[in-house]
Amino acid sequence: MKSYIPGIILAATLGFAAFFIAQFTPSFLNAYLVALILGMLLAPSLGKQKNLNGGIHWSGVKMLEWSVVLLAFGMDYNAIVKIGMGSFVIIAAVLFIVLLLTFYLSKVMACPGKTGWLIGFGTAICGSSAIAALAPKIKAKEEDVAISLAAVNLYGSLGMLLLPLFFQIYPQALNQMAFVIGASLHSVGNVAGAGFAVSDEVGQLALVYKMARVALLSPALILMAWLDSKGKSQAKFEWKLPWYLFVFLVISIFVTFYPLPNDLLLKSELIGKVILTIAMAAIGLKVNFFQLLKDGKRGLVFALIIFMLQISLLWLLK
Numbered sequence: 353m354k355s356y357i358p359g360i361i362l363a364a365t366l367g368f369a370a371f372f373i374a375q376f377t378p379s380f381l382n383a384y385l386v387a388l389i390l391g392m393l394l395a396p397s398l399g400k401q402k403n404l405n406g407g408i409h410w411s412g413v414k415m416l417e418w419s420v421v422l423l424a425f426g427m428d429y430n431a432i433v434k435i436g437m438g439s440f441v442i443i444a445a446v447l448f449i450v451l452l453l454t455f456y457l458s459k460v461m462a463c464p465g466k467t468g469w470l471i472g473f474g475t476a477i478c479g480s481s482a483i484a485a486l487a488p489k490i491k492a493k494e495e496d497v498a499i500s501l502a503a504v505n506l507y508g509s510l511g512m513l514l515l516p517l518f519f520q521i522y523p524q525a526l527n528q529m530a531f532v533i534g535a536s537l538h539s540v541g542n543v544a545g546a547g548f549a550v551s552d553e554v555g556q557l558a559l560v561y562k563m564a565r566v567a568l569l570s571p572a573l574i575l576m577a578w579l580d581s582k583g584k585s586q587a588k589f590e591w592k593l594p595w596y597l598f599v600f601l602v603i604s605i606f607v608t609f610y611p612l613p614n615d616l617l618l619k620s621e622l623i624g625k626v627i628l629t630i631a632m633a634a635i636g637l638k639v640n641f642f643q644l645l646k647d648g649k650r651g652l653v654f655a656l657i658i659f660m661l662q663i664s665l666l667w668l669l670k
Contacts (some may be wrong), residue, residue: 356406357407359405359406359412360407360408361407362398362404363408363415364411366391366506366636367629367631368626369390370384370632371383371625373386378509382505384480384628385505385632386630388501388502388632391636392639395637398583408638411630412634412638413631415627415634416631417596419484419624419628420484421603424600424604424607425621427604427607427608428608429609430608434560435564443535443568445669446666448575449665450463450661451474451576451579452577455472455579457472458468458472463654464650465496465497466490466492467500467647467651468651470499470500471500471651475504475538475658475662478538478539478540478570484628485573488594488596489577489594490576490580498644499644500653502652503655504655506652511537511542512537512541515533516550516556517606526551526553529558530553531666532663533546533558534557534558534559534564536659536663536666543559543562547559569597573593635653
C-alpha cells in the first residue's frame with residue numbers, strides 16, 4: 353500500500369478541490385463531474401506516471417465500492433410499505449423493463465464498451481451511485497464510466513428543471529406528480545430538487561418513491577450480471593454478490609429496523625459523496641479525452657432515449 357500513497361493523495365486532492373469548486377458551478381456541474389474534468393485535464397501529464405499509477409487505480413476502483421457501502425446508511429425499506437404494493441410493483445416492472453431495453457438497445461445502437469449498460473443502470477435506479485455499483489462488477493473501462501456519469505447527470509439536471517415547469521403548466525394530482533418525479537429522475541438530489549420545487553408534499557412523497565427504486569439495487573445488479581454473462585460465450589454466471597453489495601444489504605436492512613440519528617446519517621452521506629468524488633477524480637486521471645469525445649455523442653443520445661422511455665412507461669402504467 354505504501355506505493356499507492358502518492359496516487360491516492362493526488363486523487364484525494366483533486367476530489368476535495370472539486371468539492372470546493374462545485375459550490376460555484378451550475379447544478380449540472382456537480383462535484384462528481386468537476387472531479388472528473390480536473391482528472392482529465394491532468395491526465396496527459398500525471399495519469400500515466402508509474403509512481404502514481406497504483407494509487408490512482410486503487411482510488412478509482414475501491415472508492416467506488418466504498419461509496420456504495422455508505423449509500424446503505426440512508427436506506428429505508430419501509431418506503432415499500434409507505435407507497436403501497438401496487439406502486440412498488442409498477443416501479444419494479446418499469447425498472448426491469450428499462451434494464452432489459454438497455455441490454456438490447458445498447459447492442460442495436462452499438463454503444464461503446466459498457467457505456468450503454470452504465471447509463472441504463474444509472475437512469476433506472478439512482479444515478480452516479482448506481483453507476484458506481486455496477487462498474488466494478490462488469491469491469492467497465494474508465495471512459496465508459498466517464499461518459500455514463502456525464503450523460504446521467506446532464507439529463508438528471510434537465511429533468512429536475514423541466515418536470516416542475518411541466519407540472520406548473522399541466523398540473524396533476526399530487527400523488528401522480530410525486531410518482532413521476534420520484535420514479536424517473538436519476539439521483540436523490542434530482543428528485544429532491546424537482547419535488548420540492550413543486551411543493552413540500554410532492555417533494556417528501558417523491559423521495560419515498562425514490563427510496564423504493566434504490567431498494568431494488570441488489571436484484572437489478574444481479575440481473576445485469578446475468579445479462580453480462582449471457583453475452584459472453586464462455587462466461588459462467590455466479591449468483592454471488594460482490595462484497596460491497598453484500599455489505600450494502602446488511603447495513604440497509606439493519607438501519608431499516610434500527611434507524612440512525614439524523615446527524616449521523618448526514619455525516620455518512622457526506623463521507624459517501626466525498627469518497628465518490630475522489631473516485632471520479634481518479635477515473636478522470638485514466639481517461640483518454642479524445643476517445644471520450646468520440647464515444648460521448650452516442651452515449652448522450654442513448655441516455656436521452658432510455659430516459660424518455662422510462663418516463664413514458666411510468667406515465668402509461670400509473
